[in-house]
Structures are given as C-alpha cells and as structure tokens.
Amino acid sequence: MEVTVMKNILGENDRIAAENQALFKEKNVYVLNLMGSPGAGKTSLLEKTMERIKDKVRMAVIEGDLFTSKDAERIEKHGVPVIQINTAGGCHLDAPMVQKTAVKLDLDNLDLLIVENVGNLVCPAEFAVGEDDKGVVLSITEGDDKPMKYPLIFKESAVAVLNKVDLVPFCNFNLQSAEEDIDTLHPGMDVIEVSCTKDAGLDAWCDWLLARVRAKQGK
Amino acid sequence: MEVTVMKNILGENDRIAAENQALFKEKNVYVLNLMGSPGAGKTSLLEKTMERIKDKVRMAVIEGDLFTSKDAERIEKHGVPVIQINTAGGCHLDAPMVQKTAVKLDLDNLDLLIVENVGNLVCPAEFAVGEDDKGVVLSITEGDDKPMKYPLIFKESAVAVLNKVDLVPFCNFNLQSAEEDIDTLHPGMDVIEVSCTKDAGLDAWCDWLLARVRAKQGK
Numbered sequence: 060m061e062v063t064v065m066k067n068i069l070g071e072n073d074r075i076a077a078e079n080q081a082l083f084k085e086k087n088v089y090v091l092n093l094m095g096s097p098g099a100g101k102t103s104l105l106e107k108t109m110e111r112i113k114d115k116v117r118m119a120v121i122e123g124d125l126f127t128s129k130d131a132e133r134i135e136k137h138g139v140p141v142i143q144i145n146t147a148g149g150c151h152l153d154a155p156m157v158q159k160t161a162v163k164l165d166l167d168n169l170d171l172l173i174v175e176n177v178g179n180l181v182c183p184a185e186f187a188v189g190e191d192d193k194g195v196v197l198s199i200t201e202g203d204d205k206p207m208k209y210p211l212i213f214k215e216s217a218v219a220v221l222n223k224v225d226l227v228p229f230c231n232f233n234l235q236s237a238e239e240d241i242d243t244l245h246p247g248m249d250v251i252e253v254s255c256t257k258d259a260g261l262d263a264w265c266d267w268l269l270a271r272v273r274a275k276q277g278k
Numbered sequence: 279m280e281v282t283v284m285k286n287i288l289g290e291n292d293r294i295a296a297e298n299q300a301l302f303k304e305k306n307v308y309v310l311n312l313m314g315s316p317g318a319g320k321t322s323l324l325e326k327t328m329e330r331i332k333d334k335v336r337m338a339v340i341e342g343d344l345f346t347s348k349d350a351e352r353i354e355k356h357g358v359p360v361i362q363i364n365t366a367g368g369c370h371l372d373a374p375m376v377q378k379t380a381v382k383l384d385l386d387n388l389d390l391l392i393v394e395n396v397g398n399l400v401c402p403a404e405f406a407v408g409e410d411d412k413g414v415v416l417s418i419t420e421g422d423d424k425p426m427k428y429p430l431i432f433k434e435s436a437v438a439v440l441n442k443v444d445l446v447p448f449c450n451f452n453l454q455s456a457e458e459d460i461d462t463l464h465p466g467m468d469v470i471e472v473s474c475t476k477d478a479g480l481d482a483w484c485d486w487l488l489a490r491v492r493a494k495q496g497k
Contacts, residue, residue: 097315097399097428098420125400127427148430150369150400178427179400180316181344181369200419200442201317208346208397209316211367223419226448231475256450 072186075154079161079189086166089275090174091268092152092188094212095196097178100222102130103255104196104264105173109137111265116272118171119164123152125177140164151182154189161189171272180205184212191275192217199223200230203237210244217271218249220264225254291405294373298380298408305385308494309393310487311371311407313431314415316397319441321349322474323415323483324392328356330484335491337390338383342371344396359383370401373408380408390491399424403431410494411436418442419449422456429463436490437468439483444473 083090095101105120112118119140122131131143142160144152157174164172174190176183184193195216197205200223206213213219219241227234238250249267253260302309314320324339331337338359341350350362361382363375376393383391393409395402403412414435416424419442425432432438438460446453457469468486472479 096317096397096420097424098417124427126429129423129427148400148404150398177400178315179369179398181367181396181398182401185367198317198419200417200445201315204348205316208343208348210345226419226445229445229448 069185072154075158076187076189079154079158082161082166083172083189083191086169087276088166088169088172089272090172090188090190091271092174092176092183092190092193093196094176094180094183094193094216095178096180096198096201099178099196099198099201100255101175101178101196102133104220104222104253105175106133106137107255107258107261108173108265108268109134109139111261112269113137113139115269116170117168118173119169121152121157121160121172121174123156123175123177125149130175146177150177150179151186152176152188153186157188170276171268180209180212184215192271194218194220196220196222197237199227199232199234199237202231203233203240206237206240206244213241213244213248216245216248218251218267221250221252223254223256224252225257225259288404291373294377295406295408298373298377299410301380301385302391302408302410305388306495307385307388307391308491309391309407309409310490311393311395311402311409311412312415313395313399313402313412313435314397315399315417315420318397318415318417318420319474320394320397320415321352323439323441323472324394325352325356326474326477326480327392327484327487328353328358330480331488332356332358334488335389336387337392338388340376340379340391340393342375342394342396344368349394365396369396369398370405371395371407372405376407389495390487399428399431403434411490413437413439415439415441416456418446418451418453418456421450422452422459425456425459425463432460432463432467435464435467437470437486440469440471442473442475443471444476444478
C-alpha cells in the first residue's frame with residue numbers, strides 16, 4: 060500500500076520534472092540541483108560561487124528550506140535573484156514546488172539556475188526537479204564512510220564537492236578512501252575538493268560549473 | 279491526497295509505537311531514540327557510551343541504516359548486543375521496524391535500549407518508535423543556524439548533544455547562540471557539550487542517560 064502510493068507520487072513528480080526540463084531547455088538555462096546534509100556547506104559554496112561567477116553568467120538561485128529564509132537572505136546579499144521555497148517541514152524539494160517557483164524568475168535572461176535542496180543526504184536524491192545535473196556536497200567532517208552509507212545521492216550526482224578539506228588534519232577522514240568509494244559507486248564521477256572558509260579549490264569548482272553551462276548552451 | 283496518506287501512515291505508526299512503548303514498560307527497559315544528521319557522531323557517541331556504562335547497565339543497540347551494517351559492526355566490537363535494521367533506502371526508522379526487531383532482543387535482561395536512527399535531521403523526528411525519549415546529536419561543524427532551521431527534532435528531543443566541540447576554534451560556530459536557540463525552541467531542554475574524539479563531556483552525558491534509566495526503573 061505505502062509502496063504503491065510512493066510509486067504514484069514519484070510518477071507524478073517525474074511527469075512534472077519532465078515539464079520543468081522542457082521549459083529549461085526552451086529557455087536555454089542550465090539547472091543544477093545541489094544537495095547535501097545539513098551543514099555540508101551548500102549555501103557557503105553558493106556564496107563563494109556567486110562572488111566568482113555572477114558577472115560571467117546570468118544566474119539565479121532557488122533556496123529550499125523547511126521553515127526559514129536564513130539561506131535566501133545570505134544569497135540576496137550578493138545581488139543574485141533568489142526565491143525561497145519553504146517545504147513546511149517536508150524533507151526534500153519536488154518538481155511541482157520548483158515548477159511553481161521557476162515561472163517567477165526571468166528565465167529569458169538567465170544562463171544558470173541553482174536549486175539548493177533541503178539539507179538531507181537521503182530524500183532529495185529520489186525526486187527529480189527538472190535539473191540538468193544533480194550535485195552533492197559532502198563535508199569531510201561527516202566522515203569518510205558516508206558515500207557507501209548514502210549511495211543513491213552519489214550515484215545520482217554528476218559531481219561530488221568535498222567541502223571543509225581544511226579540517227582534514229583534525230578529523231579522522233581518509234580522502235583517498237572516500238574518493239575511491241565515490242568512484243566505485245559512480246565510476247568517473249567528478250570529485251572536487253574545496254574549503255569555502257579557506258577559499259581553496261573554488262576555481263576548479265566554478266570552472267566545472269561554467270563548463271556545464273556552456274555545454275548546455277552549445278557555446 | 280498525499281497529505282491524507284501521510285496522516286494514515288503516521289496514525290498506523292503511532293498505534294504500533296504505543297504497542298512498543300507498552301512492551302518496553304512491561305519489560306522495564308528505558309529506550310532512547312537517537313537522531314542526528316549523517317556524520318553528527320551518533321555511532322561515535324554510542325562507542326564512548328558503551329566504554330563507560332556497559333558494565334553498569336544491561337544495554338543493547340538497534341542500528342538503523344539505509345543499506346550497510348558498518349555502524350552495527352562498530353557496536354558489536356564492544357560486546358553489546360546489536361541488531362541492524364536496513365531501511366533499503368528509507369529515510370527513517372518507524373515503529374513497525376522497531377517492533378519486529380525488539381522482540382529478537384532478550385528484553386527480560388535489559389535496562390537500556392538505544393535505537394540509532396538513520397542519519398537525517400528531518401524525517402526521523404516525525405516517527406515515534408515507542409521510545410521513552412528522543413535525543414538529537416548535532417555536530418558543531420554543521421553550523422549554529424541548524425536548530426532554527428530544523429526545529430522539530432529539537433522540539434521533540436529531551437536532550438541535545440553538541441558533539442565535536444573541540445573543532446569550535448576552527449569553525450564559525452557560536453555555542454551561546456546555538457544553545458539560546460535550542461532553549462527558545464524547547465525551553466529547559468538538556469544540552470550537553472561533548473567531544474567524542476577528545477573524550478570530553480562524556481561523563482555528563484552518561485550521567486544524564488543513567489539517570490533516565492533509573493528514573494524509569496524507579497530506582
């Protein structure tokens with residue numbers, strides 16, 4: 060019973076996600092669905108990304124959060140258009156939420172839309188929102204066992220950003236083992252090490268992102 | 279439609295949770311439902327807890343995980359009975375899962391059962407499993423904005439364990455502000471600062487836990 064309902068919900072979600080994808084294709088907007096645990100550093104990564112590329116591409120952000128607009132306020136300071144979705148306790152964004160929100164953006168004048176999902180390493184990976192790519196941010200403080208423990212989000216994502224690598228000396232995190240596990244789960248997946256607080260690795264991340272935008276736009 | 283289904287699922291869960299609670303009361307076992315994000319340090323906290331109190335109380339652990347038995351293997355090394363629940367991708371433990379598992383334990387010879395939930399700061403808080411108390415582990419590396427962003431889990435929990443406080447000097451985490459937010463969400467809630475890697479604060483945590491066991495058992 061519960062399984063059947065879940066399949067119906069996912070089926071309906073996929074239908075709307077396909078509509079979103081068609082809209083984003085028509086408008087020539089590259090969409091990244093950015094996921095990760097609470098505190099992995101998704102918003103910090105976005106702040107550093109905007110600093111670097113907001114003058115190179117026309118970008119906007121959709122912020123998913125349970126109740127607050129704390130993250131959207133952080134984005135807004137950078138002068139990038141941002142719309143908050145509050146899920147009212149819901150554990151992920153879904154395609155209908157993004158559909159209702161995306162139409163409020165000036166999609167005709169946009170190259171890049173980043174959707175920051177609710178902080179959760181499980182549920183968001185199950186719901187497409189119409190994105191071109193999913194990306195996962197993993198803080199090294201979460202432990203190097205996390206890829207194997209939460210495999211779906213790594214299998215679904217085109218890129219894994221390992222954040223807070225400046226804390227490796229203080230944590231029991233084996234970068235090599237984590238990256239091997241990620242490659243086992245999703246062979247050939249892009250993995251980028253960054254530290255948002257120490258401003259490290261961010262150019263590589265922005266290069267990755269800009270290359271994806273260009274690839275979609277055929278430039 | 280989705281909302282109605284969710285209410286039915288929660289209603290059925292609450293019914294089984296009440297059955298579990300009655301069983302644990304009859305057997306005089308105190309049950310803690312331990313929750314937190316991936317990598318908050320729930321299993322590390324359990325390891326340190328077992329080291330300290332496994333000779334003082336008869337304890338067992340139920341380990342929730344999506345697919346692996348990595349955490350259960352860590353618990354087993356301490357000679358404490360442990361049973362793994364794999365949710366096959368599910369984002370939380372529910373009362374029926376715990377019911378099927380608890381009967382496999384020797385409840386007549388148990389004082390304390392700790393249920394380590396799936397790493398997730400959202401969904402587990404919505405599903406009672408028959409516990410006496412919920413507890414939340416928050417790693418300070420997740421950021422001091424997390425209580426206000428994930429309020430339900432703090433409102434539902436009897437205790438918040440702030441882990442990895444040894445990393446405060448390297449992170450932008452304001453302990454006072456986080457603890458004030460927790461107190462706003464859940465006035466009078468117990469908050470305990472620990473560092474599992476530095477062996478700090480763990481006696482206070484174990485004292486809290488043993489006091490709860492004794493209170494239930496009327497000792």
